[in-house]
Amino acid sequence: MSIPIIDTIRGMIVAPVQTMHQQEESTVQDTLIYYLEIILAFALLSTIVTALLQSAGFATTVDLLAPASLLIYLVGLIVGMIIALVIMVLIFHLCARVVGGDGEWTDTLRAVVFSSTPIAVIGWIPIVGSLIADLWSLVLMVVGIREYHHLSTGRAAIAVLLPVIVLIILAALAVSYLTISSATFTTVPT
Template identity: 35%
Template sequence: MIDTMVDRVKGFFLKPVETFRASRKDDLGTVFTYFGALLLFYAVLSSLVRAVSGTGGAAGIVADLILTVIGGFVGMLVFAAWVHLWVYVVGGRYGVMQTVNALFYGSTPSLLLGWIPFVGIIFSLWSLVLYVLGVRELQGISTARAVIAIAIAVVIPLVLIALLAAYFMVSVATVTPVLM
């Protein structure tokens, strides 16, 4: 099991297309175990980084660890369902499990190295590229369609968050009294 995980990790960094093709028939247990192990690794290291930077004590580390693992699983499942909606719209017909595989395996770089302050963004972007490659390979659609599906799935929530933030900023500015 450990050897398989190490081979997959190396594969997603060095030969992602071949590794996605090899993962096409992976069952739910294999995918969840792989993702869970990497998520736990990420949770431990990111919690320690936040504790060292002074943003949490001992209780904060434990709470952060638990919330990161639970939130990571639930969040990724919701994200996978959301992405699959758009994958289906652009023509992907191989089922939601293949989208889950693409996203869970595609998260490898951000889970392994995304906890590193400032540098982690690079690995999050690499994960985004892997999402596209994974969706393309596992759903049997073109690169352009995979890019469209991932882009829509990422941009719509970002726009909604920006609009919500703008709304709250305007509402606070209009309600806050001006001191004379």
Template identity: 30%
Template sequence: MSYSFTQKISGIFLKPTNTFRDLEEERLGTALFHFLKLSVLFSLLMTVTLYTLPGIPITKKWSMASQVFQPLDLFAALLVVTVVTPLIIGVWLHVWVYLLGGRRGIGQTLKTAMYSYTPFFIITWIPIIGLFGGAVSTLYPQTVGIRELHHIPSRRAAGAVCAAAFLPVVALFGVIVMAFVAPVPMLSFLTASVGSPATPDCPYLLDDADLPGSIVHYAAAEVENAIISRDAKEYGCLKEYTATYAEEKPSSATSRRIQHFIMIFPPGNASMMVQSDEAFYRGLVPPRNADELPAPGIGDRCISYRAPGLGSSANGAYDSYCIIFAKGDVYEKFITVGPSPDYELLKDLAGRAAAKIP
């Protein structure tokens, strides 16, 4: 029986047994094409939602990331994850299917894995519980699909699905428990070859001696070249560093934090990166608009913006401030994160950072 795109979606939801039976002889390429269409649709709608509906709780978790990643970047990342993850899970699932008697080939398992993610694409839209509920909702159609496409009993099909789904969770839980209860010498042995992250060798990062008494240095790292933003790479970014400053260490969810980004560019390109950021902030429209502020007179080019209602806490929504400047070949960006943002402190830190650049 030939199924249309929508008939496959409704069939997996309403009549999974009959649907999988009818799709048994379907070619893997046909199933993959259906899955790619569903993945593109899901990634597109999710991107639109995250960038246009700030009332949804998940949007606020992405709000800071959305300043760094453009919608097209997020769409591409979602699409890659959406396509690759079920295929990897399908290979892992087939190991258990084979051990429990499934002999109809890995193609049938991959078809099952792809079609079983149909509920995930639909249920994930439910705020708060959507992600977990969507993941759990894949288990039943996976069990039905393995049973029907591999012609094995329900108990074996369920056993394969549960082993594939929960053994990694149990292993991860075991590692976490061991980290808390293992003796210190054992932990030292396990981590001896790993070492702790070294402070990046960047003369422009603020250290404890550069910071005012109200905040402390929290963390710093050099950004891997593979995850430097696309815009920065277009301007020839050579190095990127990031640091976080907080009111307390360890920082809690209610404390005020400041993120600091540093990029090193070829001559002249740091100011062009600031211009690119300026165009981005000026292009934002309600409800994600940004208000331009009088920029501090630092560096060769400096801009400053306030993004209203970017996050929320128990005391309501809070704003986020940013100061971006270029001085010579160095680009720096400061962003406030968390409630009660202190713009004067942000200006103070930006001034201190500019003073470290020759």
């Protein structure tokens, strides 16, 4: 059973819960193929838009005027998104379990993959597209964790926001430690 890309993209926009339920029986292989399709689309469109912006004189974070740079950027996006998938599945699965979710890791994989759909659809559009895609993906992640792990919406939201909260706390602790350390080491005895 392969996942029809156009129908799934449309479904994730207009009827995400039903679309996620339709994909409950999809294999890991089919889910990963869908993910590769959408990240390839995102990577190609993002590379083209970034190169066009740079050739029009806009400052970009990478130099894409050389053909080799284009290929490296494209491959880097794809590899980065595959690594991000693995990390996100591990983190969100653990968080879903912490708040009482009963889904398998394959359910978390589906939630992460299908919630990535808006990024492929509009995430490559500078500024506004990526902002809307990130917000919609966050909502879809909550829905996916809720549906696949059989949680309430509140618990699913906690599972999705828990990594963000932990990162904020760790960052605050790191800043506090560095501030205290620098104040301690810069004090010169008189």
